[in-house]
Amino acid sequence: MGKVIRFRLNGRPVSIYVENNELLLNVLREKLGVMSPKYGCGIGECGACTVLLDGEPVLSCLTLAVEVDGKDVVTAEGLARDSDLDVVQRAFIEEGAIQCGYCIPGFILVAKKLLEENPEPDEDFIREYIRGNLCRCTGYVNIVRAIKRAAEELKFHVGKNK
Ligand code: FES
Ligand code: FES
Incomplete structure (x- = not known):
């Protein structure tokens, strides 16, 4: 048994039938083709499936x-504007924080909330903030650096706009 749910996905309205026991991760990936949320552990321990x-x-x-239903869902696909990457996405690339990319x-998304x-x-x-997200490749050093870099860039932009 299920129902039609309506929500906003990366700023666009979505209306879709889901089963009552269907997981958001599966609906995003398998029914809506949104592939950035990843299946890592399936039991809440790795953070690879995080969405906002x-x-x-x-x-x-x-x-x-x-x-x-009735809410706003954002995935990594929703951060870039046209062809411009979000400042956090750019910082991860510039700091070499991405290896296999599975966890990124x-x-x-957690970094976006952290900086907010x-x-x-x-x-x-x-x-401390990212402790719920696991990365098997990077050792976290460049991830931390990327978040600091994004903070610096955001500060610079806010300063410029004053
Ligand atoms: S897949 Fe959701 S926390 Fe690991
Ligand atoms: S970059 Fe490979 S798991 Fe994090």
């Missing part, structure tokens, strides 16, 4: 699709 739900990071492997969409909460994070804050 009404601006808050959630694990889409533990979220029922019916729960997003989740990190980037704390525009001047130090290393300890960043490491």
